[in-house]
Amino acid sequence: MNKAATAHTQIDLPSALDTELARLWFAALKKEWSSLAVLPAHAQGSAAAVAKGLAKVAAQHRDNAIRLISAEGADVAATSRVIIDLTQHVAHGGVAIVVLDSVLSNPAGIPIAMATDAALLCVELGVADVAAAQKTMEIIGASRFLGAVTHSSKK
Numbered sequence: 495m496n497k498a499a500t501a502h503t504q505i506d507l508p509s510a511l512d513t514e515l516a517r518l519w520f521a522a523l524k525k526e527w528s529s530l531a532v533l534p535a536h537a538q539g540s541a542a543a544v545a546k547g548l549a550k551v552a553a554q555h556r557d558n559a560i561r562l563i564s565a566e567g568a569d570v571a572a573t574s575r576v577i578i579d580l581t582q583h584v585a586h587g588g589v590a591i592v593v594l595d596s597v598l599s600n601p602a603g604i605p606i607a608m609a610t611d612a613a614l615l616c617v618e619l620g621v622a623d624v625a626a627a628q629k630t631m632e633i634i635g636a637s638r639f640l641g642a643v644t645h646s647s648k649k
Contacts, residue, residue: 515547522548522640527611529580529590531634534616535627535642537599541616542566544645545593548614552589559588566595568602577609597633598626607634615642 522530532545542564549562561583565576580590592610594603607613613634617627631639 512547512551515544515551518544518548518551518643522612522614525612525640527640528584528588529592529610529612530640531592531594531603531607531610531613532616533594533603533607533613533630533634534596534618534622535630536618536622537596537626539596539616539618539622540566541614542593544614544616544643545591549591552591559583559586561588561590563590563592565592565603565606568595568600568606570602573602573605576606580606580609596626597630604633607638610638612640613638614640617642617644619644619646 530548532541532548534541545562549560552560561580563576563580563583565572568576576592580592583590590610592606594600594606597603597607615627615630627642
């Protein structure tokens with residue numbers, strides 16, 4: 495079983511990236527939510543950097559306890575524990591950001607994403623394709639998505 499991790503670690507990001515993540519955070523607040531699934535648009539993608547960056551900005555902005563829960567690599571047996579962790583945290587007034595694997599390659603993320611209030615799609619430039627992004631949105635439900643963010647894995 496994959497352990498859900500909480501992140502309160504300092505993440506060093508370039509200031510330009512901090513600015514972009516702050517804009518993304520405030521844009522995400524246009525809709526009311528307490529739990530957010532952050533997932534990649536394509537099968538081998540990762541949304542971890544975006545989720546960690548959002549958690550960093552959220553921790554600076556919100557008084558609520560921010561919990562970053564990693565469900566990357568979770569199997570179906572771990573989904574219940576992750577869902578319980580995030581719902582308990584939210585029930586106590588916290589905000590949960592859950593980073594998932596692509597639901598195209600790891601279907602264990604589907605019930606976790608469905609248990610959150612909203613989702614954010616991470617589209618890796620030059621790698622993700624429109625069909626994969628559309629399929630991901632179809633699986634989770636397009637109305638659950640706050641939007642999509644593009645990013646590059648190149649440093």
